Amino acid sequence: MARPAALLGICALLVASVARASLAAEDLEAMVRKVQERYDTTHDFTADVTQEMTIASLGKTTTAHGTVAFKRPGKMRWDLSQGDQQVIVADGETLWLYQPSEKQVLKAPFDAAFRATTPISFLTGVGKIAQDFEVSVDPEDDKGSAEMHLLLVPRRDSSGVGTLRLTVARDSGEIRGAEIHDPLGNVSRLRFEHMQRNVGLKDDQFAFQVPPGVDIISAPIGQ
Numbered sequence: 144m145a146r147p148a149a150l151l152g153i154c155a156l157l158v159a160s161v162a163r164a165s166l167a168a169e170d171l172e173a174m175v176r177k178v179q180e181r182y183d184t185t186h187d188f189t190a191d192v193t194q195e196m197t198i199a200s201l202g203k204t205t206t207a208h209g210t211v212a213f214k215r216p217g218k219m220r221w222d223l224s225q226g227d228q229q230v231i232v233a234d235g236e237t238l239w240l241y242q243p244s245e246k247q248v249l250k251a252p253f254d255a256a257f258r259a260t261t262p263i264s265f266l267t268g269v270g271k272i273a274q275d276f277e278v279s280v281d282p283e284d285d286k287g288s289a290e291m292h293l294l295l296v297p298r299r300d301s302s303g304v305g306t307l308r309l310t311v312a313r314d315s316g317e318i319r320g321a322e323i324h325d326p327l328g329n330v331s332r333l334r335f336e337h338m339q340r341n342v343g344l345k346d347d348q349f350a351f352q353v354p355p356g357v358d359i360i361s362a363p364i365g366q
Contacts, residue, residue, distance in 0.1 A: 171280055172273075174291060177316035178309070179272050187214040190338040194223060199328030211335070217253060218349040232351040239351040240362075248353055251362035275299075281308060289313055310334075
């Protein structure tokens with residue numbers, strides 16, 4: 144993202160600009176540490192979630208509501224409804240995407256679907272923000288708000304992975320929302336509410352059993 148040039152040839156303004164940039168960098172580093180530390184101490188969490196998905200090729204936006212559960216490392220479960228139910232489960236080895244109305248479940252290797260450079264990977268405990276992403280403050284961030292918006296671009300393979308805009312609480316570093324842009328121009332916006340941390344989720348909550356009569360389709364992720 145281009146940043147407007149502010150070099151006007153006046154030494155005083157140049158020095159002031161450098162000082163502000165240094166301060167902003169320190170503030171950003173502190174927030175990144177706070178978010179990572181918050182997440183490192185979160186072994187699992189549950190939340191209500193609202194997902195808004197915009198499909199670029201169709202020019203269509205859909206909204207789904209439901210619940211989400213994460214357990215580190217590598218386990219998650221989404222139960223969403225937007226008229227039709229959708230269940231997404233990862234057990235650390237396999238990712239399952241199940242649509243009961245279609246009587247189909249999509250199966251993919253977890254490692255291929257959630258590489259460390261995948262924007263949502265840090266939620267599953269397989270990524271580190273500062274290590275895996277270039278982080279900056281969203282230029283449209285409202286400094287007077289209780290929430291801060293961070294832009295994350297993968298350090299590797301950014302052209303084929305996408306970018307992430309995180310909404311975090313300034314005081315605690317808690318993740319309140321995420322906006323994921325993929326290389327095809329699709330956008331997924333997530334908003335988490337009523338989050339509960341370290342509730343002791345059991346592993347069997349992340350085990351997916353294929354219902355009778357449901358076809359299994361292997362996804363070509365990573366192939």
